[in-house]
Amino acid sequence: MTVILGQTFTGISIGAVLLLIALGLSLTFGQMNVINMAHGEFIMAGAYTTYVLQKSITSAGLSMLVALPVAFLVSGALGALLEWLLIRRLYLRPLDTLLVTWGVSLMLQQLARDIFGAPNVQTRAPDVLTGHITVLGGDDPLTFANSRLFILGLAIAAVVALSLTLRLTPLGRRIRAVVQNRDLAEVSGISTGRVDRTAFFIGSGLAGVAGVALTLVGPIGPTMGTNVIIDAFLVIVVGGIGQLKGSVIVAFVLGVLQSVLEYSTTVSVAKVLVLVAIVAFLQWRPQGLYTLRTRSLV
Amino acid sequence: MTTTTTDSAATKAETATEAKQPTGFKGLWGAGRPARAAVGFAAAAVVLFAVAPLALSDFRLGLLAKYLCTAMVAVGICLAWGRGGLLTLGQGVFFGLGGYAMAMHLKIADAGPGNLPDFMQLYGTATELPWWWRPFGNPVFALAATVLLPMAVAAILGSFIFRRRVKGAYFAILSQALAAAFSIWLIGQQATTGGTNGLTDIQGFFGYDLDDPVNQRMVYFIIAAVLLLLIASARQLIHSRYGELLVAVRDSEERVRFLGYNPANVKLVAYVVAAGMAGLAGALFVPVVGIISPALIGIVPSIELVIGAAVGGRASLVGAVLGAVGVAWAKTALSEEFPAAWTYFQGLLFVVALAFLPGGLASLAGIIRRRRANQALGGEVA
Numbered sequence: 001m002t003v004i005l006g007q008t009f010t011g012i013s014i015g016a017v018l019l020l021i022a023l024g025l026s027l028t029f030g031q032m033n034v035i036n037m038a039h040g041e042f043i044m045a046g047a048y049t050t051y052v053l054q055k056s057i058t059s060a061g062l063s064m065l066v067a068l069p070v071a072f073l074v075s076g077a078l079g080a081l082l083e084w085l086l087i088r089r090l091y092l093r094p095l096d097t098l099l100v101t102w103g104v105s106l107m108l109q110q111l112a113r114d115i116f117g118a119p120n121v122q123t124r125a126p127d128v129l130t131g132h133i134t135v136l137g138g139d140d141p142l143t144f145a146n147s148r149l150f151i152l153g154l155a156i157a158a159v160v161a162l163s164l165t166l167r168l169t170p171l172g173r174r175i176r177a178v179v180q181n182r183d184l185a186e187v188s189g190i191s192t193g194r195v196d197r198t199a200f201f202i203g204s205g206l207a208g209v210a211g212v213a214l215t216l217v218g219p220i221g222p223t224m225g226t227n228v229i230i231d232a233f234l235v236i237v238v239g240g241i242g243q244l245k246g247s248v249i250v251a252f253v254l255g256v257l258q259s260v261l262e263y264s265t266t267v268s269v270a271k272v273l274v275l276v277a278i279v280a281f282l283q284w285r286p287q288g289l290y291t292l293r294t295r296s297l298v
Numbered sequence: 299m300t301t302t303t304t305d306s307a308a309t310k311a312e313t314a315t316e317a318k319q320p321t322g323f324k325g326l327w328g329a330g331r332p333a334r335a336a337v338g339f340a341a342a343a344v345v346l347f348a349v350a351p352l353a354l355s356d357f358r359l360g361l362l363a364k365y366l367c368t369a370m371v372a373v374g375i376c377l378a379w380g381r382g383g384l385l386t387l388g389q390g391v392f393f394g395l396g397g398y399a400m401a402m403h404l405k406i407a408d409a410g411p412g413n414l415p416d417f418m419q420l421y422g423t424a425t426e427l428p429w430w431w432r433p434f435g436n437p438v439f440a441l442a443a444t445v446l447l448p449m450a451v452a453a454i455l456g457s458f459i460f461r462r463r464v465k466g467a468y469f470a471i472l473s474q475a476l477a478a479a480f481s482i483w484l485i486g487q488q489a490t491t492g493g494t495n496g497l498t499d500i501q502g503f504f505g506y507d508l509d510d511p512v513n514q515r516m517v518y519f520i521i522a523a524v525l526l527l528l529i530a531s532a533r534q535l536i537h538s539r540y541g542e543l544l545v546a547v548r549d550s551e552e553r554v555r556f557l558g559y560n561p562a563n564v565k566l567v568a569y570v571v572a573a574g575m576a577g578l579a580g581a582l583f584v585p586v587v588g589i590i591s592p593a594l595i596g597i598v599p600s601i602e603l604v605i606g607a608a609v610g611g612r613a614s615l616v617g618a619v620l621g622a623v624g625v626a627w628a629k630t631a632l633s634e635e636f637p638a639a640w641t642y643f644q645g646l647l648f649v650v651a652l653a654f655l656p657g658g659l660a661s662l663a664g665i666i667r668r669r670r671a672n673q674a675l676g677g678e679v680a
Binding site: 095226268272283 | 459476
């Protein structure tokens with residue numbers, strides 16, 4: 001029983017990390033239809049921001065609090081810059097955005113290597129987050145790490161914030177208008193170029209927030225973006241492009257699946273089995289878990 | 299280096315005019331400018347078989363052999379991506395399947411009958427050859443597997459993916475995930491696949507000692523011949539009825555479906571053929587370099603295989619092949635001197651080639667020609 005609960009919690013916390021890294025993508029890939037391979041490097045930028053801030057702010061707790069908004073701004077600015085420099089030229093060629101942004105990601109990785117060195121760096125977790133809470137006592141206690149709970153809370157907060165922004169604010173309405181019908185939005189007086197850039201800013205900013213969270217669970221290094229980006233894309237694809245609730249469900253399901261498979265096999269076999277499960281799932285629902293019902297032929 | 303066939307129909311406009319030509323003459327080189335193609339092909343053969351072996355040192359010739367292997371993958375990418383619109387970021391998987399199939403046979407042959415390959419003895423975990431290694435002891439089986447294994451995997455995977463109309467970005471991401479999963483799986487199976495190190499230190503090639511420069515030269519000639527063969531068959535395929543259908547599926551899949559064809563099958567053929575070419579390339583790569591490892595076939599190398607074709611021109615055979623060789627050569631030249639600068643250059647190459655020159659270098663000629671024609675008309679025609 002403890003084992004099952006423990007594995008489930010591990011799975012949920014993997015899911016929370018997945019959700020955080022995929023959330024920004026659900027805006028840039030799901031809504032804007034841009035396959036941003038440099039998203040992983042924006043996550044890396046968020047992680048390095050935490051590292052840099054910790055150098056100047058000695059209190060780990062305070063530096064992490066400061067890092068959350070700063071990382072959002074840093075990664076957001078990188079995203080807006082990328083949109084302005086390259087992506088706005090490529091909205092009609094989504095597949096090419098994949099390769100172009102892969103080129104950008106290569107350069108950003110090398111930049112990180114030149115600035116911070118090739119080896120991974122470490123940050124200190126705030127004292128509050130280093131411990132764990134005991135849920136079940138007894139001979140075989142069940143404990144949840146505080147840092148994992150924090151990431152779970154952060155993921156939920158980010159999802160709520162993003163979905164409220166998209167649903168309730170004028171900006172959110174403009175973003176949805178541009179996504180649904182760009183031309184009509186344009187003639188209605190919406191500056192689609194500016195909306196694109198803002199959406200990109202928010203999506204990339206969320207990558208920065210994910211980066212801050214990732215400093216709690218793993219090392220920070222130039223290749224950390226590459227390690228997470230594929231998983232993030234798979235979450236969006238399986239959840240259904242442009243469907244926030246799909247991403248949320250799929251992130252947690254994949255997290256639990258991964259955790260259970262890792263427990264019963266090995267990490268590498270689990271990865272392969274998860275991929276097989278995804279291909280099988282796409283046989284059943286090729287457009288992902290949730291889809292917008294349209295009259296299009298595909 | 300390899301001035302091969304002169305198929306430079308990179309733009310859709312040119313493809314369209316070509317299709318209008320009478321296709322009565324279907325010679326060795328298929329329809330469309332057969333004479334120019336034959337001349338280009340002959341020139342390529344002369345360069346590959348006479349000029350390069352005489353002009354290059356043994357070391358440089360070995361490097362060229364390596365580049366030609368990536369060019370073989372590029373031929374497949376040109377078919378699947380350039381012609382069929384299937385951006386496959388997982389060619390490393392098929393390259394790896396071919397490479398491992400070949401390396402497994404060579405390791406068994408190196409160890410001699412009854413012995414275990416060296417790395418298995420080192421870990422001491424296996425007392426006898428794992429069951430799935432055994433068939434690779436047979437040279438005929440191993441050789442066939444280098445091509446048929448990748449094709450079979452591509453056929454199974456492709457039929458699942460294409461029948462359910464998974465396409466575009468979905469397909470690209472899935473193929474990339476496949477590359478990631480495959481290399482992670484290989485690393486996990488330390489005892490039977492050599493893990494991160496892969497299969498290293500391969501000594502012989504079907505009874506010939508690979509340390510001998512003469513034998514290395516033979517391997518180069520085999521690779522050059524196979525590359526020319528692949529280019530010729532790809533060209534034949536592109537100019538066949540099937541080739542037209544493939545481009546049609548890329549440009550308007552629905553129309554092709556309404557005409558009564560099954561686009562899934564059309565795409566599947568391109569994907570499977572590309573996989574077979576990548577497998578063959580991987581198999582021939584092994585005797586040149588003497589090693590196959592997960593680092594050669596994961597996400598990053600898989601994308602690197604695409605970059606050459608993209609820079610040279612994804613839809614043009616000549617462009618893709620020259621691009622692959624050129625980019626691989628640039629990588630060696632630059633990363634020997636400045637390892638960091640190479641990464642920036644590679645990134646920049648991607649950005650510039652795809653954001654500003656989507657047809658690759660092969661489309662430059664056409665762009666210049668059109669611009670000249672416009673100027674001749676007084677610049678009135680945009």
